[in-house]
Amino acid sequence: MHNKNKENTNFIESIIKKIVIEGKSIERIQTRFPPEPNGYLHIGHAKAICMDFGIVKKYGGICNLRFDDTNPVKENIEYINSILKDIIWLGFNWGKIYYTSDYFQKLWNFAIQLIQAGKAYVDEQSSKEIAEQKGTPNQSGINSPYRDRPIIENLDLFNKMNQGEITEGTMVLRAKIDMSSPNMHLRDPIIYRIIDHHLHHRTGNKWKVYPMYDFAHGQSDYFEGVTHSICTLEFAVHRPLYDWFIDQLKIFHPENKDYRPSQYEFNRLNLTYTVMSKRKLAQLIRDNIVNGWDDPRMPTLAGLRRRGYTPESIRNFIDKIGYTKFEALIDISLLEYSIREDLNTKAKRVFVVIDPIKLILINYPKEKIEMMEITNNPGNDLEGTHKIAFSRELYIEKEDFMENASKNFYRLTIGKEVRLKNAYIVKCIGVKKNKSGILKEIYAEYYPQTKSGLKESNRKIKGTLHWVSIKHSIPAEVRLYDYLFTVKNPSEEKNFYEKINPNSLTIKTTARIEKELENASPLENFQFQRLGYFNVDPDSTKNKLIFNKTVSLKESKKNKFKFKQIKNNK
RNA sequence: UGUCCCAUGGUGUAAUGGUAGCACAUCUGAUUUUGAUUCAGCCAGUCUAGGUUCAAAUCCUAGUGGGACAACCA
Numbered sequence: 225m226h227n228k229n230k231e232n233t234n235f236i237e238s239i240i241k242k243i244v245i246e247g248k249s250i251e252r253i254q255t256r257f258p259p260e261p262n263g264y265l266h267i268g269h270a271k272a273i274c275m276d277f278g279i280v281k282k283y284g285g286i287c288n289l290r291f292d293d294t295n296p297v298k299e300n301i302e303y304i305n306s307i308l309k310d311i312i313w314l315g316f317n318w319g320k321i322y323y324t325s326d327y328f329q330k331l332w333n334f335a336i337q338l339i340q341a342g343k344a345y346v347d348e349q350s351s352k353e354i355a356e357q358k359g360t361p362n363q364s365g366i367n368s369p370y371r372d373r374p375i376i377e378n379l380d381l382f383n384k385m386n387q388g389e390i391t392e393g394t395m396v397l398r399a400k401i402d403m404s405s406p407n408m409h410l411r412d413p414i415i416y417r418i419i420d421h422h423l424h425h426r427t428g429n430k431w432k433v434y435p436m437y438d439f440a441h442g443q444s445d446y447f448e449g450v451t452h453s454i455c456t457l458e459f460a461v462h463r464p465l466y467d468w469f470i471d472q473l474k475i476f477h478p479e480n481k482d483y484r485p486s487q488y489e490f491n492r493l494n495l496t497y498t499v500m501s502k503r504k505l506a507q508l509i510r511d512n513i514v515n516g517w518d519d520p521r522m523p524t525l526a527g528l529r530r531r532g533y534t535p536e537s538i539r540n541f542i543d544k545i546g547y548t549k550f551e552a553l554i555d556i557s558l559l560e561y562s563i564r565e566d567l568n569t570k571a572k573r574v575f576v577v578i579d580p581i582k583l584i585l586i587n588y589p590k591e592k593i594e595m596m597e598i599t600n601n602p603g604n605d606l607e608g609t610h611k612i613a614f615s616r617e618l619y620i621e622k623e624d625f626m627e628n629a630s631k632n633f634y635r636l637t638i639g640k641e642v643r644l645k646n647a648y649i650v651k652c653i654g655v656k657k658n659k660s661g662i663l664k665e666i667y668a669e670y671y672p673q674t675k676s677g678l679k680e681s682n683r684k685i686k687g688t689l690h691w692v693s694i695k696h697s698i699p700a701e702v703r704l705y706d707y708l709f710t711v712k713n714p715s716e717e718k719n720f721y722e723k724i725n726p727n728s729l730t731i732k733t734t735a736r737i738e739k740e741l742e743n744a745s746p747l748e749n750f751q752f753q754r755l756g757y758f759n760v761d762p763d764s765t766k767n768k769l770i771f772n773k774t775v776s777l778k779e780s781k782k783n784k785f786k787f788k789q790i791k792n793n794k
Numbered sequence: 795u796g797u798c799c800c801a802u803g804g805u806g807u808a809a810u811g812g813u814a815g816c817a818c819a820u821c822u823g824a825u826u827u828u829g830a831u832u833c834a835g836c837c838a839g840u841c842u843a844g845g846u847u848c849a850a851a852u853c854c855u856a857g858u859g860g861g862a863c864a865a866c867c868a
Contacts, residue, residue, distance in 0.1 A: 232808055232816080260868050295867065351866055360864050362795040396866055406797040408864050417866035437868045460799065461863045489799090496805090503867090544817060546807050548800090551861050555805050558818050568831065603831065634829065645827055676827070688827050754828045777830045 234547035236454060236488050237279065244283050253285030254451045257311070257318070258441070260292045261303035261425075263502040264517035264524045265310045267538065267559075268493040274542040275454055275490065277316040288448060289318035293325045294440045296424040304425070306517070310525040315535045324440050325426045327447055331435045332386075334443065335397060335416060337476050339378045344415065345371055346381040348395045357403070358411050364404035365411045371400060385418050386433045392418045397433070401468065409465045415439035442466040445485040446473055453485050456492040457549060463487050490547040496556045497707035498523045499714050513724060514708070520761075520772050521708050521728050531705065532749055532759030532774030537566040553713055560775050567749055567757045567774070572600045575612060575645075575690045575738045576752040576771075578702050580619035582665040583636075583691065585650060588616040593696075596646045596676065598740075612738045613696035614647050619736050624689050625666055627655070634687035636666065642687040645753065649674040649685055690753045697736035700769040703761065704730040737769065749774070 233241065240253060257276040259269060280287045289311065293299050311318065338344035347354060347370045359365035373381075382397055384390050397416035405411055416433045423429055442465075445453045453466075466487050474480065494500060499508075500523060508514050508522075518526035528538065541562035545554050575598065594614045600607040620636070629637040636642045641651045650668040658664055673680040706728045714720040741750070746762045756776035764770040 234807090238810080258868095262868080292868065298867075354866080355864070358864055360795085361797075363864090364796085365864090393866065406863095408797090411864085414866055419866085434866095436866075441868085457799075458862060459868090461797085463798095491800090544806080548807075550800055550806090552806060555818070558806070561818060564830090573828080599827095602826090602828080643827055647827095649827095681827075685827075687829085690828075751828085751830085754830075756830095777828075780829065 232546060234490070235549070236275065236452075236490060236547060237282075239488065240279055240283050240452065252449075252451060253280055253283060254449055255280055255285065255287045255454060256290050256322075256445065256448065256450050257287060258290045258292045258324075258444075258455075259307050260295070260299065261301075261307060262295070262298040263303060263506055264306050264526050266500060266502070266505065266522075266524045267495065267528065267541075268500045268523075269310075270314060270525060270538050271493045271542050271545070271547075272454070272456070273311060273314060273316055274539060275547060277311075277318070279452070279454075281316075285451075286319040287316075288320045288322055288450075290322040290324060290444060290448070292437070292441065292444075293323055293424070293426065294434050294437065296419060296422040296434065299425060301425050306526060310529075313529060313535055314525065314538065322444070322448060323426055324435075324444050325424060327440070327444055328427060328431055328435070330447060331440060331443060332433075334473065334476065335382065335435075335439070336379065338399065338472060339382060339397075340375060341472075341475075342375060343400050343472065344378065344397055345373050345400055346378050346385070346395055347371075347398050347412075347414075348381075351393070354396075354414070358408065359403075361406075361408060367403050368398070368412065371412070382416070382433075385416070386431060388420060388432050390418060392420045394418075399439075399469075401465075407461065407464055409438065409462055410468070413438055413465060438462060438465050439469065442469050442485065442487070443473060446470055446477075446480075446483075449483070450485045453487045455487060455489055457489045457551070458492070459487065460489040463489075489549070491549055491551055493545065494551070494553045494713070494715070495523060495559065496553060496712045497709050497714070498556070499709070499720060501715070504715075504720065508708075520703070521705050529747065530762065531772055532567075532747070532757060533563050534566050534570070534749070537563040540566065556707070563775055564757065564778060567751065569601070569603060571749045571751040571757055572607070572610075572740075573598060573602070573751045573753050574740055575692050576700075576702070576735060576741070576755065576758070577619040577621055577690065577692050577697070578732050578735045578752075578755065579622040580692075580734060580736050581622045581625060581663060582694065583618045583620045583650075584665055584667050585616050585618070585648075585670045586653070586667050587669050590616055592616065593693075594647075594675075598646050610740050612646070612740065613693045614644075615693040615695055617694045618644070618691045619694055619697065620644075620666070620689050620691050622663075624687075625652075625655075625663070627663075635689060636668075636687070640687075641685055642689055643674075643685040644670075644691050645688045646676050647691070648672070648676075649681065649683065688754075690755075692736050692738050694736075696739060698739060698742060698769065699733075700735045700737045700741070700771060702732040702735040702758065702771045702773065704732060704773045706730075735771070737771075741769070742766075744769075751777075 255276045277287045396414045398412045401410045403411045520531035595611040596614045597609045624635040648670040650670045652668045654667045656665040709723045710725045711723045714723045744760045749759045757774040758771045761770040
């Protein structure tokens, strides 16, 4: 409490710590990360990954990866590959890779045992009838007319279900538990359903029946020897069922007397201005709101990677938000802080003008070229410098000039001096406009003795601008991103589609970049000075360079003033 | 007409009966050849009411508020 370096310990870690430190009953820790391969991993999964893998990294043990592939209708190999890639990218290693489908035979056998023990039965009612009999949370259910079907008949029907003799949707296997339980999940849950005419990505057409989540998850944990089955809060209500199946399993496996997996639940990640459910994300893709799972606006790991987020920044972010049982909504600014914090130390500083306007230095020799030196990272001299060409005709940002500026405007305006970063101090002496009054060129004088490095350059100048030489700069496309939604919590909207931000993507084809960027490699991070952090899009080619804006530089309130002014100008 | 879970500054998260701390955000100042960074600082909190105790954010009871559960999804 008084130690500044003390790290925060979440409640799940406390449980583990107790085991490790006190040497309690189990000395072995085994966790698992169990994604369903029905979509790409998002930053909410990163939270689970950091928990599952992180806990064994820290306290010793094994974390395996298990693909929870019990529903061939939604799952495929593309998703499996993306999941493998994203976990590695995040910086974690699994012990073994398992598939729930590896246990289909074992689960089948277990189901048979349950039937034989009179604890499971085949129900041939419609899903609607079954739902009606289930009652409501406030009202207890009633027994199915098939509940007391003879064991022999159950065995026979269950076999037929798996042999393609029964039409999909007409029969299910249910566990016989308690139709009046206050916990809905204990009201004779369906444990097997028929899925026909869908090839499973691993078992093909071998099975016609597939176990439901509740009948697969805990059992898989048990088969693998998982000790701590950590998941999100919405599964807390499943825990009694999880334990019930483990109890049954232990009856048939008396040899594992001292072993029992336990489920622990933490709060899932909610982020402002986005949605986190795979279903909703898939919907955005389907309706072309975004361009796929790796669209830089998506909260997926693939999207964040393409946007320019680093694995370190995501891990640090997860570290900051913690794990509790409180349904929290995390402000996206914390994520943005995390990537700025990381990139500030890593990203090379370069000059890029996104919205160019010509700046002509009328007293600078026409053919003269000077190579100016730019510090790659002002926070770290070891990263050195690079050179950029300077000449008479330059581009600066349109935003950096204003004809009628208030005194809060530090940048260029007629009659005022400004510093061209790493070059000269210049004074604006006039502009040229076309017939419609649109600004075409800005004219300035430079002071030769104010070149960076010279004594005279130490003069205090309030404004400093970035620039590129027209002749020496290269055109590029820059993609600017905004939040996907216009409200903080789109998930709580009746129709979250109404809150989609129509301006979440702005493509700028006018950008001019310094030559240093010509050979940048895909995903490489940069700071475009005064603009923000950007990275190279994977689609970028030598002939068409494309950059993504990761995040702006921090905007103080003073800085925000400039945006107001610009809006008013339009 | 239920069962379970949760409640600490604006946001998130620590404090495991003994000094309510940290981060982000906001704001103020200093530094600055990025209106960035860095540095210094300000603002601001235990849902309510009882109870137990020398001592309660922490334990108990009730209330209030929020969430989860009624897929042949996971």
